[in-house]
Amino acid sequence: MDLDVFVAAHRAEWDRLEVLLRRGRRLTGAEVDELVALYQRTSTHLSLIQSSAPDPMLTGRLTQLVARARATVTGARRAGWRDVARFFTAGFPAAVYRSRRWWIPTAVLSTALAALIGWWIAVHPEVQASIGAPQDLREMTRPGGQYETYYSSHPAASFAAQVWTNNAQAVAICLVFGAFLGLPVLWILFQSMLNLGIGIGLMASAGRLDVFLGLILPHGLLELTAVFVAAGTGLRLGWTVIDPGPRTRREALAEQGRSALGMAIGLAAVLFVAGTLEGFVTPSGLPTWARIGIGVVVEVLFLLYVYVLGGRAARAGEVGDVEAADQSATLPTAA
Numbered sequence: 001m002d003l004d005v006f007v008a009a010h011r012a013e014w015d016r017l018e019v020l021l022r023r024g025r026r027l028t029g030a031e032v033d034e035l036v037a038l039y040q041r042t043s044t045h046l047s048l049i050q051s052s053a054p055d056p057m058l059t060g061r062l063t064q065l066v067a068r069a070r071a072t073v074t075g076a077r078r079a080g081w082r083d084v085a086r087f088f089t090a091g092f093p094a095a096v097y098r099s100r101r102w103w104i105p106t107a108v109l110s111t112a113l114a115a116l117i118g119w120w121i122a123v124h125p126e127v128q129a130s131i132g133a134p135q136d137l138r139e140m141t142r143p144g145g146q147y148e149t150y151y152s153s154h155p156a157a158s159f160a161a162q163v164w165t166n167n168a169q170a171v172a173i174c175l176v177f178g179a180f181l182g183l184p185v186l187w188i189l190f191q192s193m194l195n196l197g198i199g200i201g202l203m204a205s206a207g208r209l210d211v212f213l214g215l216i217l218p219h220g221l222l223e224l225t226a227v228f229v230a231a232g233t234g235l236r237l238g239w240t241v242i243d244p245g246p247r248t249r250r251e252a253l254a255e256q257g258r259s260a261l262g263m264a265i266g267l268a269a270v271l272f273v274a275g276t277l278e279g280f281v282t283p284s285g286l287p288t289w290a291r292i293g294i295g296v297v298v299e300v301l302f303l304l305y306v307y308v309l310g311g312r313a314a315r316a317g318e319v320g321d322v323e324a325a326d327q328s329a330t331l332p333t334a335a
Contacts, residue, residue, distance in 0.1 A: 039069035092266035093310030094318035103232025121201025141206035164275035178234025218295035219278035
C-alpha cells in the first residue's frame with residue numbers, strides 16, 4: 001500500500017472526524033450519524049495501516065482519534081461492582097472451563113511425576129543420602145520435626161499472607177512467561193513437583209506418609225489446582241505462538257494474553273483461599289480427617305464453580321476476554 005496516496009485519499013475524513021469530536025454534545029442528528037460512520041471507517045483505516053504500512057506518527061494520531069470516537073459513540077464506561085460480579089460469575093470460571101483441555105492433563109502428568117519422584121526417593125536410600133545427612137533427614141521427618149512445625153512456625157495471618165504472595169508469584173510467572181513457548185512454565189512445574197516428591201519420599205521412608213498427606217491435602221488440593229490452571233494457561237499461550245489458528249499471531253496472542261491477565265486476577269483470589277486454609281486449617285488442632293475433609297470440600301466447590309457456572313457461561317459464548325467495546329479494532333482474517 002502506498003501510504004502517501006492512502007493518507008491523501010482519507011485525510012479529509014480524519015480531519016472531519018476530529019472537528020465533530022471537538023463539538024461534543026452540540027452535534028445534530030445527521031452529524032451524529034456522520035460521526036459514527038467516520039469512526040467505523042477510521043477504525044478500518046487504522047487496522048489497514050497497522051498491518052500493511054505501519055507509521056508511528058500516523059498510527060498514533062489515528063489510535064487517538066478512534067479511542068476518542070469510541071468513547072463518544074459508546075459513552076464513558078466505568079468499571080463497577082457489576083463488572084466485578086460478572087467477572088467472578090462468568091468471565092473467570094468460563095476461562096478456566098475453556099482451558100480445561102490444557103490444565104487437566106497438566107495436573108495428571110504433574111501429579112504422576114511427583115508420585116514417581118516420591119517413590120524413587122522412598123525406595124533408594126542412596127538417593128536420600130544425596131539429599132541430606134542422615135541426622136538432618138531424621139530431624140525433618142521425626143514427630144514434631146521440621147515438616148510438622150513448618151505450618152505453625154509463624155502467626156497464622158502472616159504465614160497465610162506469605163504463602164499467598166509466594167504462590168501468586170509462581171502463578172504470575174506461569175501466565176506471563178507462557179509466551180516464551182511455555183518453557184519457563186515447564187521449569188516451574190518441575191521444581192514444584194520435585195519439592196512435593198521429596199517430601200513424599202522422605203516421609204514415606206520414615207513411615208509417616210499419612211502425617212505428610214494430612215498436612216498437605218487440606219490446602220494443597222486447591223493450591224495445586226490453581227498452579228495447574230495457571231500452568232495450563234501458560235502452556236496454551238505458548239502454543240498460540242506456534243499455532244495461532246485462523247487469526248493472525250498478533251490477534252491470537254492479544255486475546256490469549258487478555259484472558260491470561262483475567263486468569264491471574266481470578267487465581268489470586270483462589271490462592272487467597274488456599275493461603276487461608278494453609279495458615280489457619282492445616283496447623284489447627286482439628287483431627288486429620290476433619291482438616292482433609294475441609295480441603296476436599298473446598299476443592300469440590302471450586303470444581304463445581306468451574307464446571308457449573310463456567311460451563312454455562314462458556315456455552316453462552318463467554319470466553320473470558322474483555323468486553324468487545326474495550327478491544328482494539330481489528331479486521332476480519334480469512335480462514
